[in-house]
Amino acid sequence: MTQSPAHYADSEVGRLRTVMLHRPGHELKRLTPRNNDRLLFDGIPWVARAQEEHDAFAEALRSRDVEVLYLTELLTETLQDEIARNHAITAALSGLHLGDTLRAYLAHFLHDASPEELTAYLTAGIRNDEVRGGFGLVTSLLSPYDFLVDPLPNLLFTRDSSVWVRDRVAVTSLAMPARARETQLTELIYTEHPRFRGTRKIHGWHSEHVEGGDVLHLAPGVIAVGVGERTTPAGVERFARQVFHAGLARTVLAVPIAQERATMHLDTICTLVDVDKVVMYPNVADHLVAHAVTLAEDGDEATLRLDVAPPEPFLLAAAKAMGIDQLHRIDTGLDPVTAEREQWDDGNNTLALAPRVAVAYERNDQTNERLEEAGIEVVRIAGSELGSGRGGPRCMSCPITRDPL
Ligand SMILES: NC(=O)NCCC[C@H](N)C(=O)O
Numbered sequence: 181m182t183q184s185p186a187h188y189a190d191s192e193v194g195r196l197r198t199v200m201l202h203r204p205g206h207e208l209k210r211l212t213p214r215n216n217d218r219l220l221f222d223g224i225p226w227v228a229r230a231q232e233e234h235d236a237f238a239e240a241l242r243s244r245d246v247e248v249l250y251l252t253e254l255l256t257e258t259l260q261d262e263i264a265r266n267h268a269i270t271a272a273l274s275g276l277h278l279g280d281t282l283r284a285y286l287a288h289f290l291h292d293a294s295p296e297e298l299t300a301y302l303t304a305g306i307r308n309d310e311v312r313g314g315f316g317l318v319t320s321l322l323s324p325y326d327f328l329v330d331p332l333p334n335l336l337f338t339r340d341s342s343v344w345v346r347d348r349v350a351v352t353s354l355a356m357p358a359r360a361r362e363t364q365l366t367e368l369i370y371t372e373h374p375r376f377r378g379t380r381k382i383h384g385w386h387s388e389h390v391e392g393g394d395v396l397h398l399a400p401g402v403i404a405v406g407v408g409e410r411t412t413p414a415g416v417e418r419f420a421r422q423v424f425h426a427g428l429a430r431t432v433l434a435v436p437i438a439q440e441r442a443t444m445h446l447d448t449i450c451t452l453v454d455v456d457k458v459v460m461y462p463n464v465a466d467h468l469v470a471h472a473v474t475l476a477e478d479g480d481e482a483t484l485r486l487d488v489a490p491p492e493p494f495l496l497a498a499a500k501a502m503g504i505d506q507l508h509r510i511d512t513g514l515d516p517v518t519a520e521r522e523q524w525d526d527g528n529n530t531l532a533l534a535p536r537v538a539v540a541y542e543r544n545d546q547t548n549e550r551l552e553e554a555g556i557e558v559v560r561i562a563g564s565e566l567g568s569g570r571g572g573p574r575c576m577s578c579p580i581t582r583d584p585l
Pocket residue numbers: 219220221334337339340356359392393394444445447448569570571572574575
């Protein structure tokens with residue numbers, strides 16, 4: 181048995197070594213004009229082109245010596261194990277919409293599936309017209325096109341369903357019903373896959389809502405957490421308690437963001453491209469504030485006391501917590517309208533491969549030019565189809581190992 185590789189991330193910009201992606205698959209073919217809003221896509225992607233774009237993204241990472249792990253491959257390997265299969269099937273069929281007859285049939289059906297097939301059902305879902313048994317009241321009353329197991333098109337955004345904090349992984353708790361099941365899969369992988377077995381976990385899908393897109397490692401020991409449409413106030417409090425209790429951070433900055441789709445996560449308006457530089461949406465930058473949260477008195481996770489500072493301008497609070505003179509801001513776009521367009525198309529959502537090297541969507545040409553003027557190497561990728569889910573390179577990647585800064 182080979183030694184498990186170290187998994188560790190305490191910054192946004194330390195050299196990226198290992199990342200988890202999800203190559204978009206059959207689950208995207210489930211999107212229709214009737215369900216795309218509920219499934220959190222702004223349009224109906226051309227799946228083959230989305231796959232090409234994603235393959236080019238993965239290749240750009242590999243060509244810079246980043247190990248790319250695919251979520252579905254990890255899941256299939258995990259599902260070789262009988263206990264993991266049982267967990268996965270029970271969780272997938274726990275919805276109250278199924279009824280006993282159909283649930284019992286589907287349980288048998290899924291238990292007979294190979295690990296590869298089971299991965300496909302768990303990710304692409306099962307529609308009523310696809311079942312071949314378990315017929316009864318529920319199958320008769322549901323429409324043929326209703327899902328018995330929902331597809332998970334947003335698995336593409338692996339950033340949101342888990343976050344590594346040093347050598348621990350936080351399995352997150354996703355706020356939107358269309359995404360809730362994703363973390364059943366990430367939790368299973370991190371619990372049962374041989375590569376991750378023994379990894380200590382924090383948070384979890386039963387906890388208060390925290391989404392990975394809201395969690396930014398500003399510096400080792402300093403974590404910003406956006407609080408808005410997805411991460412709740414109680415979510416950031418729980419997260420802060422856990423990271424302080426485990427000694428993983430000294431400051432958590434709670435950053436209120438507008439509760440709207442354009443700014444669903446903190447990483448839609450701000451990402452780090454260097455140890456002291458962020459690319460940021462200027463239309464909100466001047467109003468963004470942060471509450472610095474620190475540990476006042478240690479105790480059990482539930483009883484430790486937190487100090488919550490009054491709000492300060494975000495960049496100021498961040499620089500203070502990071503122990504640097506200034507956190508420099510590079511603006512999205514050239515003017516408010518271009519900035520709004522490029523922010524919407526994930527111009528702020530960059531993935532740093534190392535200090536001053538970042539992956540960005542090619543379409544945001546003005547933001548990319550600004551980044552280059554500021555000395556950042558921009559690795560451009562196509563995202564015309566990938567972007568229809570409203571997420572960029574950062575959203576589509578879960579860093580598992582970065583070199584410590
Ligand atoms: N970190 C991110 O901003 N992730 C993008 C998530 C997009 C997805 N369609 C969602 O609405 O949750």
